Amino acid sequence: MASRFSILSKFHAVARQLAQQRGLLVILALLLAWEAAVRLSDNPALVPFSRVFAAAADAYREGDLVNNYLASLARVAVGFAAGAAAGLVLGALLGVFRIVDLVLGPLLTALRQIPIFGLVPLLGLWFGIGEQAKIVLIALAAFYPVLLNTHEGFRGVPRNYREVATILMFSRPQLLRRVLVPCALPSILTGLKHGLSFAWIAVVAAELFMAAAPGLGNILQAGREQFRIDTVLLGIVLIGGTGALMNYGVTLLEQRALRWRPAFV
Amino acid sequence: MHSVVKLADAKRSPKWTDSQTESGSDRRFSQHASDLVLRQVAKAYRIDGKRLPVLEDINLTVEPGQFVTIVGASGCGKSTLLRLISGLERDFDGEILVSGRNVTGPSLNRGLIFxxxxxxxxxxVEDNVALAFESRRxxxxxxxxxxxxxxxxVGLTGFEKAFPYQLSGxxxxxxxxxxxxxxxxxILLLDEPLGAVDALTRLYLQNELQRIWTQKGVTMIMVTHDIDEALFLGDRVVVLQSxxxxxxxIIDVDLPHPRDREDRQIARLKKEILADLAGEH
Incomplete structure (x- = not known):
């Protein structure tokens, strides 16, 4: 009797786990449907999903999978760090000091209208098509979402909170540390999340449009040149999966930092 | 409780004001309460270049440890008056003196509750309260x-770690x-502190405020649009017109605390204030 209960409760536990992961289940189901559909048809342009694993194994054996992957990660890390840092500093200055907003705001708004990839030719002329140009493109991609959301966050601090700081005789650094930064933090984190997404998109674009170098873009290019659909798909899966993981990471960070918000509990 | 009642009595007796410096038991009052004088205070805003007077010719003297309530219709500038006394707004005419010294800005000596x-x-909760110490060592x-x-x-023991969204109003x-x-x-300035809580909580918090006032011996100046509240709490009720x-x-309410909300004198004063304010509409 007792063992039956425990089996039942185990079953429930598994069911609960599955219910929590229903988003993943949808992805799994789609992959299975893909696999089945491809096996049932005989179109050579379609490859079964399982071939992507085979392609990954091939690429790994040839030794360039890990190198390509790490190269892209390193690129996004450097580009994002530079762009986000600039966006944070400038966004904070714009949000805190009205004079900075008045002087630089219109210029930044005008520049923002230029699609980032429209800058590729200019970056090519200035920085060549090598590593430096790639990093600049990625940094620019990360820069604007971080800048805008940081600016928005600091500008949106309610006057009510500033008055509390005034009444409690805060100095300017205390106002910044105790009121402005924590109040702007949700918006800043949103900016970092978008900045990271944009930077990751820019990595792939840079690797495809600029000079060939180790990176996930390289895997895509190689796949196209060799007409290996499975290799191209491998590149896409790695790009998509890594992007999703990054997003998940920032969301976790957000939940930790913003646990004071009822929506995050 | 007994000693608390005695303190409240002591505070209203004129004898206390005379003898506060020599009487040892009253030292906490001389430490924690000071007098406030408003002389010819006026405040105007400028809207589209036009001068819009908000407050005019406000004269008021508040004794140390008094509970003063300010009533008036919305838009009569009663909140503005508290903002001037707190030092949040520094641009005004006339004089605001605390213990004889001009108010030129905020001070930890004057608390403000919104x-x-x-x-x-x-x-x-704990960290929010700790903010008040941020600017001192x-x-x-x-x-x-x-x-x-x-x-x-204030009856919040056990809620130190609660976040504001987890608290009732x-x-x-x-x-x-x-x-x-x-x-x-x-001096504690209270700007309609109970304006946003439900009726029952409001009555309860009025009693709580009174208890805190007697316990701390602090001068309280409270703005409200609730005449019952003003009469229940105030030693003096300042009626503002708009x-x-x-x-x-200014009405001196010469009744001991805690008061009976059904008291006949309170009912009579309420009628008078209502008549005062009704004339405006």
């Missing part, structure tokens, strides 16, 4: 002890009261 509690949502152990004492005073307002009191201000805000009259 209608909305204005706790910072990213800090728990204080021993961490003293800080913890004082915060504990004041959370006990009344509890949040009590945390705000604790935040305003930890620096032992001489546009521009002027003192219509």
């Amino acid at each position: 209608q909305d509690h204005r706790l910072f949502p990213w800090l728990n 204080i021993d961490p152990a003293d800080k913890r002890r004082i915060i504990q004492e004041h959370l006990k005073l 009344g509890m949040a307002q009590r945390a705000a009261i604790a935040r305003a009191l930890v620096n032992e201000p001489e 546009r521009p805000g002027r003192v219509r009259r």
Whole structure:
């Protein structure tokens, strides 16, 4: 009797786990449907999903999978760090000091209208098509979402909170540390999340449009040149999966930092 | 409780004001309460280049330890008056003197409580109260002890780690009261502090405010649009008329605390104030 209960409760536990992961289940189901559909048809342009694993194994054996992957990660890390840092500093200055907003705001708004990839030719002329140009493109991609959301966050601090700081005789650094930064933090984190997404998109674009170098873009290019659909798909899966993981990471960070918000509990 | 009642009695007796410096038992009052004088205070805003008077010719003297309530219709400038006394707004005509010294800006000696509690949502109750110590040096152990004492005073012991969104409106307002009191201000300014809580909580918090007032011996100046509240709590009730805000009259409510809400004198005064204010509409 007792063992039956425990089996039942185990079953429930598994069911609960599955219910929590229903988003993943949808992805799994789609992959299975893909696999089945491809096996049932005989179109050579379609490859079964399982071939992507085979392609990954091939690429790994040839030794360039890990190198390509790490190269892209390193690129996004450097580009994002530079762009986000600039966006944070400038966004904070714009949000805190009205004079900075008045002087630089219109210029930044005008520049923002230029699609980032429209800058590729200019970056090519200035920085060549090598590593430096790639990093600049990625940094620019990360820069604007971080800048805008940081600016928005600091500008949106309610006057009510500033008055509390005034009444409690805060100095300017205390106002910044105790009121402005924590109040702007949700918006800043949103900016970092978008900045990271944009930077990751820019990595792939840079690797495809600029000079060939180790990176996930390289895997895509190689796949196209060799007409290996499975290799191209491998590149896409790695790009998509890594992007999703990054997003998940920032969301976790957000939940930790913003646990004071009822929506995050 | 007995001693608390005695203190309240002592405060109203004129004898206390004369003897406060020599009487040892009353030292806490001379420490924690100071007098406030408003002379010819006026305030105007400029809207589209036109001068819009908000307050005019406000004269008021508040004795140390008094509970003064200010009533008036909305838009009579009563909140503005508190903002001037607190030092939040420095641009006005006339003089505001605390213990004989001009108010030129905020001071930890004057606490201000807003209608909305204005706790910072990213800090728990304890850390919100601790904000009041941000601008001074204080021993961490003293800080913890004082915060504990004041959370006990407002009845929030056990809620130290709660975030504002987890509190009811009344509890949040009590945390705000604790935040305003930890620096032992001489004057506590309350801007419709109970305006946003439900009727039952309101009655309860009125009693609580009265208890805190007697316990701390602090001068309280409270703005409200609720005449019952003004008469229940105030030693003096300042009736403001609107546009521009002027003192219509000042009523001394010569009844002991805690008061009976059904008291006949209170009912009579309420009728008079209502008649005063009704003339405006």
